[in-house]
Amino acid sequence: MSSIPFFGQIKISDEAYTVYQKIPQEKIYVHYNSNFLLTGESLIYKIYCLNTSTYLFSDFSQIAYIELINANKERVLKQKIRLKKGIGQGDFFIATDLPSGNYKLIAYTEWMKNKNSFYEESINIINPFTQKIATDTINSKNSSILKKDILPLTTKNGFLETNKIHFSKREQVTLNFNENLINRTSGNFSISVRKTMPNVSSEKTTPLEFTQSENHNKLENHNSENKIFLPELRGELIQGKIVALDDEQSIENKAIGLSIIEKNGIYKIVNTKKDGTFYFNLPEEYASEKAIVQILESNKNDYKLIISESKSLDLSSLKFSAIKTNSQINKSIRERAIYLQVENAYNELHQDSILPPKQVESLFKNALINYKLDDYTRFNTIKETTVEVIKNTWLTKEGDNYTFHVRDNNLHTNYQTKPLVLIDGYIINNHNELVDFNPKLIKQIAIIRNKYKFNANIYQGVISVKTFKGDYTPSSNEKSLSITLFKPLPIKKYYSKNYTNTDLKRVPDYRTQLFWNPNINLTEKNITFFTSDVTGHFETILEGFTNDGKPIYEKIIFTVK
Incomplete structure (x- = not known):
């Protein structure tokens, strides 16, 4: 079994390479909640994928990737994110066994890999339970902790303001949007409200700084020999090839099938190129962790099936620095570690909710003839069920091999062209x-009598079987390749505490991240959230880009006493 990302480079002609160089490039900006985190906390983020020339939202790539890289330039984690009109979101938990250190957050699309271009920010992670951090003797007068007398109320844009500056514990905060400015600012925005910390890290890059940065604007060709990474234009891309075990066998135009087995199973059929390569596009959302790839040819045993592996970015330019703290920062870390342990103890009371994947619509929904087997007499074999229940289908047998057939809408009988037969996708x-499957496990059988064409493959009708559990197990005799899918993250709705619910009054509340919303609607007059039992200064940061490519950034700070 393979557990791999499914991408590779292809070689193109000189003419095609000239066209490729004229295609708009992309860049990614990431709004994330903090560049100073403790193990046991989560980094929450929103991805903005932009056209490098116009800074308009890119609708080119449908998938982005985000990684956390350690000082040895090793990948600590990697996530795949679906993009919708250039926008995606996600989060990851900082594992409690991760050592303290300076890390890099990078983000990119497959298309950006052609220029070895990626978003990069430093993330400092402290493991307060296992390691001691080097301490600098810094005078507390020079500490970057905000003092009341220098507390800024708002930045110059004036998009945001809180209903007041000072709040009590567990009090509702109202964040108002300036209507005159908001009415002229349509776009896509995200907002984070979090307790400020002494600066162990440098300031995060703002959207304005990002658009003006030469490092992000200078995209040089990083390929040779006319090789390019294919963009994921229509969703996830799974790439592979077949190799003939006998040099006499052709590897061109061979049918390859991909199946994701679940209640609303997903299936794809493509044909190989001249060099034996094939590509599956997966725009659909799915729940399963696995897919099955198989060669749909009678002489499939004459070939070997290979799934392409991902080629990593060149990260040689990354530079890391040591973390140093002072006594004041260490005190804040110890305090925050205690808050974190209490919060994690009550984690089940305030979990984020994962939105279910969208239902896959059948290609044949308007042509299906459904037979729910519980509506009919149940038979002990598929052969009996076919004869007694499923109209316009029949079986033939040659030697030990059975073949299903479907009569078309004109009542014509075609023995030469087989139907497409599916079980749970x-x-x-x-x-x-x-034929050998137990019909008592089947919920329904759907028939399509029309002729269907998938790429170069023609089928006389479709027989689609759904089991009760949507968990069909293929025969072990079939030659296929089971792969573990590198799934995009599901979309979450992030938890927000609400103290109008009196049941929460006895539950400790030591949140330092008071609010996060990756999809702020600025046409609303305001949003509300509640403070916690944690006191101090809290920063509210609004980030994003307008529909005409202008960066937006605003930070305001309030206190909780």
Whole structure:
């Protein structure tokens, strides 16, 4: 079994390479909640994928990647994010066994890899339970902790203001948007409200600084020999190739199937190129962790199936620095570690909710003839069920091999062209698999009588079987490749404490991240959230880009006493 990302480079002609160089490039900006985190906390983020020339939201790539890199330039974690009109979101938990140190947060699309271009920011992570951090003797007078007498109320844009400056514990905060400015500022924005910390890290890059940065604007060609990374234009891209075990066998125009087995199973059929390569596009959302790839040819045993592996970015330019603290910072770390332990103890009371994947619409929904088997007499075999229940289908047998057939809408009988047969989205190449299946496990059988074409493959109708559990297990006799899918993150709705619920009054509340919303609607007059039992200064940061490519950034600070 393979557990791999599914990408590779392809070589193109000189003419195609000239066209490629004229295609708009992309860059990514990430709004994230903090560049100073403790193990056991979460980094929450929103991705903005932009056209490098116009800074308009890019609708080119549909998938982005985000990684955390350690000082040895090793990947600590990697996530895949779906993009919708250039926008994506996600989060990751900082594992409690991660050592303290300076890390890099990088983000990119497959298309950006052609220029070895990626978003980069430093993230300092402290593990307060296992390691002691080097301490500098810094005078507390020079500490960057905000004092009351220098407390800024707002930055110059004036998009935001709180209903007051000072709040009590567990008090509702109202964040008002300036209507005159907001009415002229349509776009996509995110907001974070978090307790400020002494500056162990440098200031995060703002959207304005990002758009003006030469490092992000200078994109040099990083490929040779006319090789390019394919963009993920229509969703996830899974790439592979077949290799002939006998040099006499052709590897061109061979049918390859991909199946994701679940209640609303997903299936794809493509044909190989001249060099044996094939590509599957997966725009659909799915729940399963695995997919099955198979060669849909009668001589499939004459070939070997290979899934392409991902080529990593060149990270040689990354530079890391040691973390140093002072006594005041260490005191804040110890305090925050205590808050964190209490919060994690009550984690089940304030979990984020994961939105379910969108239902996959059948390609044949308007042509399906459904047979729910519980509405009919149940038979002990598929052969009996086919004869007694499923109209306009029949079986033939040659030697030990059965073949299903579907009569078309004109009542014509076609013995030469087989139907497409599916069980929970799994493509049944050997019809004996369905003949031998237990019909008592089947919820329904759907028939399509029309002729269907998938790429170069023509099928006389479709027989689609759904089991009760949507968990069909293919026959072990079938030659196929099971792969572990590198799934995009599901979309979350982030938890927000609400003290109008009196049941929460006895529960400790030591949140330092008071609010996070990756999709702020600025047409609303205000948003509300509640403070916690943690006192101190809290920063509210609004970031994003307007629909005409202008960066937006605003920070205001309030106190909780």
